[in-house]
Amino acid sequence: MxxxxxxxxxxxxxxxxxxxxxxxxxxxxxxxxxxxxxxxxxxxxxxxxxxxxxxxxxxxxxxxxxxxxxxxxxxxxxxxxxxxxxxxxxxxxxxxxxxxxxxxxxxxxxxxxxxxxxxxxxxxxxxxxxxxxxxxxxxxxxxxxxxxxxxxxxxxxxxxxxxxxxxxxxxxxxxxxxxxxxxxxxxxxxxxxxxxxxxxxxxxxxxxxxxxxxxxxxxxxxxxxxxxxxxxxxxxxxxxxxxxxxxxxxxxxxxxxxxxxxxDAEGASKDIRIDITGAATEDEAVDVARVVARNNLLKCAIHGEDPNWGRVLAAIGTTSAAFDPDRLDVAINGIWVCKDGSVGEDRDLVDMSGRDVVITADLNAGQASATVWTNDLTADYVHENSAYST
Amino acid sequence: MxxxxxxxxxxxxxxxxxxxxxxxxxxxxxxxxxxxxxxxxxxxxxxxxxxxxxxxxxxxxxxxxxxxxxxxxxxxxxxxxxxxxxxxxxxxxxxxxxxxxxxxxxxxxxxxxxxxxxxxxxxxxxxxxxxxxxxxxxxxxxxxxxxxxxxxxxxxxxxxxxxxxxxxxxxxxxxxxxxxxxxxxxxxxxxxxxxxxxxxxxxxxxxxxxxxxxxxxxxxxxxxxxxxxxxxxxxxxxxxxxxxxxxxxxxxxxxxxxxxxxxDAEGASKDIRIDITGAATEDEAVDVARVVARNNLLKCAIHGEDPNWGRVLAAIGTTSAAFDPDRLDVAINGIWVCKDGSVGEDRDLVDMSGRDVVITADLNAGQASATVWTNDLTADYVHENSAYST
Structure with missing residues (x-):
């Protein structure tokens, strides 16, 4: 080795x-x-x-x-x-x-x-x-x-x-x-x-x-x-x-x-790429991507292969980045499940069976973009970190 | 009923x-x-x-x-x-x-x-x-x-x-x-x-x-x-x-x-009270309490009844509140496991077997205080929220 x-x-x-x-x-x-x-x-x-x-x-x-x-x-x-x-x-x-x-x-x-x-x-x-x-x-x-x-x-x-x-x-x-x-x-x-x-x-x-x-x-x-x-x-x-x-x-x-x-993140079963596009500035794109990446409910949904795009919008809504809630578009693995802040393409079209998941959110507020990588939240993560020091 | x-x-x-x-x-x-x-x-x-x-x-x-x-x-x-x-x-x-x-x-x-x-x-x-x-x-x-x-x-x-x-x-x-x-x-x-x-x-x-x-x-x-x-x-x-x-x-x-x-929070097995004392302002006390309350690693540790106070300090360290890292004191269920930013009382004295857990952090930077309530992070939370919309 x-x-x-x-x-x-x-x-x-x-x-x-x-x-x-x-x-x-x-x-x-x-x-x-x-x-x-x-x-x-x-x-x-x-x-x-x-x-x-x-x-x-x-x-x-x-x-x-x-x-x-x-x-x-x-x-x-x-x-x-x-x-x-x-x-x-x-x-x-x-x-x-x-x-x-x-x-x-x-x-x-x-x-x-x-x-x-x-x-x-x-x-x-x-x-x-x-x-x-x-x-x-x-x-x-x-x-x-x-x-x-x-x-x-x-x-x-x-x-x-x-x-x-x-x-x-x-x-x-x-x-x-x-x-x-x-x-x-x-x-x-x-x-x-x-x-x-x-x-x-x-x-x-x-x-x-x-x-x-x-x-x-x-x-x-x-x-x-x-x-x-x-x-x-x-x-x-x-x-x-x-x-x-x-x-x-x-x-x-x-x-x-x-x-x-x-x-190789602890307990993870999915590697998730968060692509934020159409942001007013790169800093805002990073901020939005990070808030989405840290949303436990979304991370659980992805673990369950559930294209629950509402959790992406609920997370974006907590940021101060420039965007109009009625102009947000969200894709999961290429399917635009949310258009103009509302229901878009059929969520049943989303295939989340692989390890890699890509979430794209277009803020439609500018030309800047950023990518943040994260993982899903799993019972294995809980298990590993509830026993770490013992 | x-x-x-x-x-x-x-x-x-x-x-x-x-x-x-x-x-x-x-x-x-x-x-x-x-x-x-x-x-x-x-x-x-x-x-x-x-x-x-x-x-x-x-x-x-x-x-x-x-x-x-x-x-x-x-x-x-x-x-x-x-x-x-x-x-x-x-x-x-x-x-x-x-x-x-x-x-x-x-x-x-x-x-x-x-x-x-x-x-x-x-x-x-x-x-x-x-x-x-x-x-x-x-x-x-x-x-x-x-x-x-x-x-x-x-x-x-x-x-x-x-x-x-x-x-x-x-x-x-x-x-x-x-x-x-x-x-x-x-x-x-x-x-x-x-x-x-x-x-x-x-x-x-x-x-x-x-x-x-x-x-x-x-x-x-x-x-x-x-x-x-x-x-x-x-x-x-x-x-x-x-x-x-x-x-x-x-x-x-x-x-x-x-x-x-x-x-009654989803999947929770512990109700956690975060008491921040000795803060310079109430806003800073709330900010610190919230950052601690949101730390997944700490929430997992509490689920595992592990008095892992290092995770409390690592969380506090990400805030901009007034404090000196060498003057932080942390108690878990009344045992001051961290004194002056370092090892305090014996962590084996901490009893976390009950549902209620109290984490107290004294910033030693002022007179303000605040309390935030949270829960532990459990496999049941992951399970419930990975299948919510399906």
Whole structure:
């Protein structure tokens, strides 16, 4: 299952990675990942949760990124290290120091990311030896092992990569299956590239990409305390890419990973794309799409393969976007079941038997549009999340 | 089950009511209610959904209420008459005209309320004869039959009443079990009183009462297109009440009905009270309480009797209310499991085995507070709402 040298964070030249079992998770599955940038460049950028309750590793990594350089990223599953107070922050600091010691780098250039249950201290007596173990396991084909080690409730590990004809590559890995909502990317993601791009260039490409990919995934409306998306550049391909091509490559990898996150959301049986068209502004299109995506009644209806378009209108009606209720059109899987705010085509024509469901709402109020991805609401979601910490 | 003369909308003198089976519901259960004010006063007030997609009966009744007088209210279950276009509005108009003809009153003083599936026309060939049937069945002990006829997914009918030592009474009935969220009272409610209060006085008392009762019920975050709360005064008790005492009586009846709505919410196994204290302003307290109440992950955790306080903090962190993340305190059923934004008392001390769960969050940012009621999220909710329209 591992050792594919072209996968994920080791797809780009200049990176090594590892994923090991430190014993943080009671399940005994891999729980600690390490990604190292061997340069020559150490340029990096990151975006983090906009939740005001931020986990210790987020507070740490935000500070580290101010320097625009990363030598390494250490990630653990099995514990979020959120709401753990000053001692939790010391644990994150100690983790970065241990990485620095093992790799002979500066702790101020080591990002830390954690995921798991909120409100519990990490078992540092297991985690720190795990860092040493990971450092010894680092390899240029460790991308898949790293992706596996950051899984929590994920059923599959998630990697993506694209290579430019110009010879540089962007690759990445992601974890996330619950507490998936925007406000920056609600998951842990590490992207790497061997293109030679400075930290400002990375930052611009990363923010542009996340704005229309991870930020438009809204599985359950619940924003994490730990969301982290990092982009590291080694420059090992020796190529300074065309800025637009590079930005598009980053966006492609982000979109691929975001789609994988929705496809693996907790308990979901349907992947739902909400397309809002005819909006006055893109912001309003996103707002409407998100409100529709978060409507529990609609999510239940889709689970039941019920083309209950009234719930789409009831959701849209709660927004402040520009629209006339008598000019709303709604399609489900291509059938315009609602025209001019009232009954349209026969709802019995709608086929919702597949996993993919597309809801299109035309506000008829302008030219802007946006897409948000979500999932249905299922008894399995309830089951999985009513027993998560026990 | 019926004919209790002291119950609901006929508890106050000067009112007659009926509940009949018009055949609108396929189930063959009662589906049409009529409430008549025999005066001498016809003063009335109403509040309606703030959803911009408003059902035809809401658009009609809002206009009717501008006159400040109501002779009668006709209510149907079995169809919301929402998103039905101009023809749906004509159906509402025809219903009011039929009531006016039967009762020899002015159609411009007849409110209409509907509840059920969105996007379907009402079967007027059944509904209009049902109005005649209801008019013939009107009686001074019809309050319970009316309350029964407005049920949709409600498992029980809901009535409440209080009588002042001064001799006047406020009574009422409510329906609602799903699509329960604020923005005004997300349900159908008819309140009656025999106190002699003009429409301005009724309006003030009603708005003050709904603001802290129905508006603070948020079962599933989904706002209806049909929410209607009406208050009719007959003046038949011949007493002009003390304004403060009257307002408190209206508030008491609203609070009683709101609590019954939460207790009967679709699929719920827990009734959850969210108390936010130490807020800078009441608006911020309400905002925080509502965000916590709508957090699906927290609602699942409570269903599983898991005192997962991290999900409370993660929800609070998404608001813009004044607070310092390191000064948040959270109690679940009286156990302060989170102190200063970190681990507090032992979570194993929390007993969540009962139906009632109280979550208290102290923002430590001021003196304001607010309470919002919600429910847990269960597999039964998913089941009920994935098959609603089929």
């Amino acid at each position: 591992t050792n594919n040298p072209t996968i994920g964070v080791t797809a780009a030249k200049g990176f090594r990675a590892a994923g090991v079992t430190a014993g943080i998770k009671a399940s005994g599955t891999p729980d600690l990942a390490l990604v190292v940038n061997d340069g020559p460049s150490l340029a990096a950028a990151g975006v983090f949760t906009s939740n005001r309750v931020k986990a210790a590793p987020v507070l740490w990594s935000e500070q580290v990124l101010k320097g625009g350089r990363l030598s390494a990223v250490v990630l653990n599953s099995g514990g979020a290290n959120a709401c753990t107070g000053p001692l939790g922050f010391q644990d994150t600091h100690a983790t970065a120091e241990k990485v620095a010691e093992e790799l002979k780098v500066n702790a101020g250039e080591v990002a830390v990311a954690s995921t798991g249950l909120i409100g519990l201290r990490l078992p540092m007596d297991l985690l720190l030896p795990g860092v040493g173990q990971a450092a010894r396991a680092l390899s240029e084909d460790g991308g898949e092992a790293a992706a596996i080690a950051i899984k929590t409730t994920d059923s599959v590990h998630k990697t993506a990569q694209v290579t430019s004809p110009a010879g540089w590559t962007v690759g990445g890995m992601a974890k996330g299956a619950g507490m998936l909502a925007p406000g920056l990317a609600t998951m842990l993601v590490v992207l790497t590239t061997d293109a030679d791009v400075d930290s400002a260039g990375l930052d611009g490409a990363l923010r542009a990409a996340t704005r229309t990919t991870f930020d438009r995934v809204d599985s359950d409306g619940c924003m994490s305390t730990n969301d982290t998306v990092l982009l590291l550049a080694s420059g090992a391909a020796g190529a300074a890419p065309d800025a637009a091509e590079f930005a598009e490559a980053v966006r492609t990898v982000c979109a691929d990973l975001a789609r994988q996150l929705i496809g | 019926t004919n209790n003369p002291t119950i609901g909308v006929t508890a106050a003198k000067g009112f007659r009511a009926a509940g009949v089976t018009a055949g609108i519901k396929a189930s063959g259960t009662p589906d049409l209610a009529l409430v008549v004010n025999d005066g001498p006063s016809l003063a009335a007030a109403g509040v309606f959904t703030s959803n911009r997609v408003k059902a035809a009966p809401v658009l009609w009744s809002e206009q009717v209420l501008k006159g400040g007088r109501l002779s009668a209210v006709v209510l149907n279950s079995g169809g919301a008459n929402a998103c039905t276009g101009p023809l749906g509005f004509q159906d509402t108009h025809a219903t009011a005209e039929k009531v006016a003809e039967e009762l020899k009153v002015n159609a411009g003083e007849v409110a209409v309320a509907s509840t059920g599936l969105i996007g379907l026309r009402l079967p007027m060939d059944l509904l209009l004869p049902g109005v005649g049937q209801a008019a013939r069945a009107l009686s001074e002990d019809g309050g319970e039959a009316a309350a029964i006829a407005i049920k949709t997914t409600d498992s029980v009918h809901k009535t409440a009443q209080v009588t002042s030592p001064a001799g006047w009474t406020v009574g009422g009935m409510a329906k609602g079990a799903g699509m329960l969220a604020p923005g005004l009272a997300t349900m159908l409610v008819v309140l009656t009183t025999d106190a002699d209060v003009d429409s301005a006085g009724l309006d003030g008392a009603l708005r003050a009462a709904t603001r802290t009762t129905f508006d603070r019920v948020d079962s599933d975050g989904c706002m209806s297109t049909n929410d209607t709360v009406l208050l009719l005064a007959s003046g038949a008790a011949g007493a002009a009440p003390d304004a403060a005492e009257f307002a408190e009586a209206v508030r008491t009846v609203c609070a009683d009905l709101a609590r019954q709505l939460i207790g």
